[in-house]
Amino acid sequence: MNLTAQPAGARVGRVPVRFRGxxxxxxxxxxxxxxxxxxxxxxxxxxxxxxxxxxxxxxxxxxxxxxxxxxxxxxxxxxxxxxxxxxxxxxxxxxxxxxxxxxxxxxxxxxxxxxxxxxxxxxxxxxxxxxxxxxxxxxxxxxxxxHWGEICFGCLVMSGAWYVGRRLLLRTERAAQLRHEQAAEARRIVAEERTHIARELHDVVAHRVSMMTVQAGAARMVAADDPQGALEAMTAVEEAGRQALDELRHLLGVLRPKAERDGLGPQPGLTDLPRLVEQVREAGLDVSFIDGIQAPLPARVELSVYRIVQEALTNVLKHSGPRTHTEVRLAHTKCGRGLTIEVLDDGRGAAVQSVSDTAREGMGGHGIVGMRERALLLGGSLDAGPRPGGGFRLTAHLPVQGEAA
Known part of the structure; x- marks a missing residue:
């Protein structure tokens, strides 16, 4: 199923390009x-x-x-x-x-x-x-x-010039309205199809997980008296799990935008942060990384930590330029129920453009909005703004359990 459309400017076959005078x-x-x-x-x-x-x-x-x-x-x-x-x-x-x-x-x-x-x-x-x-x-x-005939002809030419212009305007407006309605209809169809796929995803995974739960319970009950039956039940659990993963990957591949459909491998986590920091150093940033996270985290929390740090470092490189001194700190909160992500830079790179004045384009860019959305989805928060002495500070607080907001 292809839920994406061709680019508006794409040419199909030998359809001629509209003449533009x-x-x-x-x-x-x-x-x-x-x-x-x-x-x-x-x-x-x-x-x-x-x-x-x-x-x-x-x-x-x-x-x-x-x-x-x-x-x-x-x-x-x-x-x-x-x-x-x-x-x-x-x-x-x-x-x-x-x-x-x-x-x-x-x-x-x-x-x-x-x-x-x-x-x-x-x-x-x-x-x-x-x-x-x-x-x-x-x-x-x-x-x-x-003669009155000549006068009427002159009036006809004058009124005809206005009428032709008005008809072209109305035709252009109708064409624009039609394109808008077609785009809205396409978005509606895509939304309905995604909703339908989401229902299928829920039904398929719920069915497979229910089977796994039943088979695992049966294996536990007969494990002492019938080891062979328990082994067969666990084999059924393994098979149901594999089928659930295959169907989940397929449906998520349909839901994922076309640009993101490649590479359905494991999502990055905390163990990938050192490699990310090294890549950013090779790009020119002076990065120091302090990882104070000791206990393992849920996969969704690790993914959010990685994406927030990745986007924050990208923003530093884009707005402050190479040779900017940047610090990335990860630490547990005092109560131990959450973690803190802190990214600080001095804003003195080679491509610095008065970050303190512009405040990262008014803090309204898609990067900060996306990071804040990730934090909110886990029940956390994210603050970003200029530092008093120059540069920029980004601080995110995430619950370790990743409860939804």
Whole structure:
């Protein structure tokens, strides 16, 4: 059973990659180019008799009109972030030229209308801007004595630009919502499947352990009178134990994330700490290790001790850098019912970045959160923070029996 999904960016077979144009790949540069191009078009192009376009000299454009063209063109650079304001700026620049030969900002307004539909919320000012643009087209046509068909066509183009932008926005939002719903559904299915597997794990292991308990009890009762029967019962106990371990490994392998499925060997414990310390020393840390734990500990407690020390040393190496002096101390509490893990560093390594000021990124990183969670699951606690003289201190208290919180 595979409970993991393929990466979002993975290509399957020969499915083509979706085309991404310049306005998607380089939005700022594309918008700047568009603004310059429309400014130049409004400045140098004008309507000519016979529905043709003529080129005029920049000296033929009055300076006030040139300023209006420049303001309208420059406003388009912000058409994604402030689309409604850009529309009103372009309309304000277009209005004084309506009915004249300098009324050439229609293309700029069309792009602004599209941007309102594509990037703006459906606000009152956005809708009023669309109405104002249609009124400006109508007024320009009436002043120039155009046919109503031409005026209606201009209004259709203006409203169509806004409508196309709005439809693209709604389609993008629906696609995002669909992806969100699909991701939520996938998470729900995975959660349900994991819950189902957890129930199977409980049922299978409980059944096998019950069989082992019954067989062991039978072996104890007949051990004196029937050694052969007791031997057969203990053989059945051994077989049931092996089956339980095999099924447990299989189900845990399914539950474990893909990145962690390799290596189902024994989990590390206290005996592995010296090797961990040696590895960290080879990485450059100046580590001293004091192990004051004498009595054996439950496996879950030893695993938590190892993981906490491992993560703490990793944090020192990452935040303070090599040559940082670090002390790791393990000791029983005074009452003997728990143990203390203490990791101290002076924060003076080669890569130190003012640990006392940043306090290990505000003590909000995943490392400290994960260590604290391990301690809480055993019924213990974990504190971490900067030391008064510089450096960092991490102290964890764990109950020896590892009672759940």
């Amino acid at each position: 310049p306005f998607v790949r380089w939005p700022r540069g594309a918008d700047a180019t568009l603004a310059i191009a429309l400014f130049l078009a409004a400045t140098f192009l004008q309507d000519a008799p016979g529905d043709t376009v003529a080129v005029r000299s920049v000296t033929d454009v009055p300076p006030p009109v040139l300023v209006l063209f420049a303001a309208a063109g420059a406003a388009l650079y912000w058409r994604r972030r402030r689309p409604v304001r850009v529309l009103w700026v372009t309309l304000a620049a277009w209005a004084p030229t309506l009915g004249s030969s300098y009324s050439t900002l229609g293309g700029v307004v069309i792009v602004a209308l599209y941007s309102v539909g594509r990037h703006a919320d459906d606000t009152r000012w956005g809708r009023l801007g669309v109405v104002a643009a249609l009124a400006a087209v109508t007024a320009d046509g009436l002043v120039n004595s155009l």
